[in-house]
Amino acid sequence: MSTLQEKIIDEVVSSPEKQKKLYKQTIITVILSQIFGGAGLAAGITVGALLVQDMLGTDSVAGIPTALFTLGSALTAYLVGRFSQKHGRRLGLASGFIIGGFGAIGVVLSAKMENIYLLFLFLFIYGAGTATNLQARYAGTDLANPNQRATAASMAMVFTTFGAVAGPNLVEITGSFADTIGIPKLAGPFLLAAVSYIMAGIVFLLRLRPDPLLVAQAIAKKSQSQELNQSINKITSENNKPIILLGAIVMIVTQIVMIAIMTMTPIHMTHHGHALGSVGLVIGIHVGSMYLPSLITGILVDKIGRNIMVIAAAVTLFISGLIATFAPGTSLFWLIIALALLGIGWNFGLISGTTLIIDGTTPLTRAKTQGSIDVWVAIGGASGGALSGVIVASSSYGTLAIVAGLISFVLIPALLLSKKKSIED
Template sequence: MTTTPTALHPAQKRILTVLVAAQVLSGAGLAAGITVGALLAQEMLGSTGLAGLPSALFTIGSAAAAVTVGRLSQSSGRRAGLATGYAAGAAGALGVVAAAATDSVLLLFVSLFVYGAGTATNLQARYAGADLAAPHRRGRSVSTVLVATTLGAVVGPNLVEPTGWLAEAWGITPLAGPFALAALAYGAAAVVLWVMLRPDPLTTAKALAEDEAESGDQDRSGEPEVSGYTLHLVLGAGVMVITQMVMVAIMTMTPVHMQHNGHSVGAAGLVIAVHIGSMYLPSPLSGILVDRFGRLPLATASGVTLLAAGLLAAFAPPQSVPLLAVALGLLGLGWNFGLVAGTAIITDTVPLATRAKTQGTVDVAIAVSGAGGGMASGMVVAVGSYGLLSVAGGVIALAIVPAIFFATRQQKAVPVSS
């Protein structure tokens, strides 16, 4: 069982402010690979079937980084883990620019892998927001960190064309421009966290827990009872794994689908901006809902929303940018519901002694599922269609609902220890 302050810790507001500042910056870096990664690979490799490879590479890199960031955070605190992760993401983004300038496919692959560290760190930051939060405010604390990503993530895709012009001025493909922006954004986020994330939220929470244990004055009155540790851990991770896989698969191929139907890179950037905004902007609402009504109802809403997104993306006329934007908006919203609910379940369940390490392991599973979704997406579209990919994704997402039903029945069958 976790031990967390039941009242607002005096450092929590400062910690959230610093995390918000870093997430605003990192959002722009996160958007680069999403918006033009598939298009850059298609241009350099000359194959639509491999267009999902960048997404797969930086999500595999994200998986590797999640382990490193989680373990470093567990041993040295969130400040060290998060700052290191963003610095690696900045280095990877610079590598992508260099790969485009030298037309080196090998350097592109390696750099996209390293670039994934930024994605992993962007997600790991949400856990830092919950370290010192009271149990009844965990959802809102997580959502505060998530929503901060919105500004940079929405602005980033809309800078595709301006950064492309800058890249052209350097004599390289315009599709490398957003990665130059990503390097600057991730680097700035690393500096902000390294300099300003004091006191460290995780090490402070562990110190408080030790003090309470020594004084025998632990108060868990605000802590939700958890029966069946493994069941809750698997459920929380499963919700996030499924939502990530479905979201990445459909999102990755949307710019390619639009380009094949005559839309400009700017139009694709607009749709992705709507999508990323929907991934993060509803976070305050999600936080309130998960704290007020519980983790499982919001997780259920995630599966249903992703099904609606997949069906709309599949059957929307390819010429309709507004309908594709709505579909990708629903895709982002469903992902947000799943991430907030799953994060709250994991944080409720995992003790402080292993919290960051376990969270890192969970995020590995999330990243691997995203890598699988990204890699499979190009292949499915190449042999089938974007519509087939979207419908299949929606149906897979709906599997969350019976999983929650099963978990609820199992929880009722397990007696809660007094």
């Protein structure tokens, strides 16, 4: 850390007013980045499976794109978490977004060359943007008070909606543009993703100064001596293990359920004669439902509690799976309802789980722990994406949806066991 940076951080640490100003500045920066980031992540979930299906001519591997970019997201989550812990959010988040942008460029070039192996490689790299987009929600919480944490995390996600909803609904426009320049139509949305992710990275590079995580760490170190802080940190980590574990399980399970159903919905729709524009509409509403309710969800998590919202996540995801199972494949209306509820259930789970992780950590270990947990969230999503194609190919979309919906009820016993463990400790 440079002497000038240390001086600036010291000035913020010693001034509550400057801390409040930095908190607001950080929220605005995260919001700007999320508008771009949302547009970037929408490309993969809207046309990734269709692109591979088109190149290979089979449904059984249609879940591979989601698996690949979520695996890439897992690696990035780990690296960004470790890097951010040491060097701050600014460089970690900016790097992740820019790498994801170059991955999207690689996807476009691979589709142009019709090289499936390169496509798989660059889908993996593209996943860096997905992980970074999720990790960005933590930046807004670094300087938040305990009763603001869920709201702060949700602020970032609310504004992801603008880009995330626009992305799927620009599928036909970006596809037509790609077609005019000699690129496969289904690769068009990845052109938008490339620009969006790189812009999000630039926003962090230019605006996230001073770094909120480094400031939060400096505040923690100032409040106690280094030796005492380490002792407190160790004790806190041990006492809060049930909270951290519950938060991790909530995010992993909701990710598996959401990714599994979402991945195969475009394939299911095209099999029932829906046009690409209809697919974009359903996925756009789904992605909007993942992010737009965030501000209300954050307030609910802060006001009525983390545990109640975990239960709400399980119930909402189950109802989504139930509707997706029994709705006619030709009904655009019921598919919209099912995918909207899928997004809302994921939103409940992600924000309540995120807040539990923040509650259970301190600034001195928070980014590293967040990154490690997001690795497992991404691996869970990758597993859901990969298995979804196999399940649909061997059985049906309805089977996939009902199984995924039932899995969501794992959250209830996890919550009860966590409460029991906390009481025993």
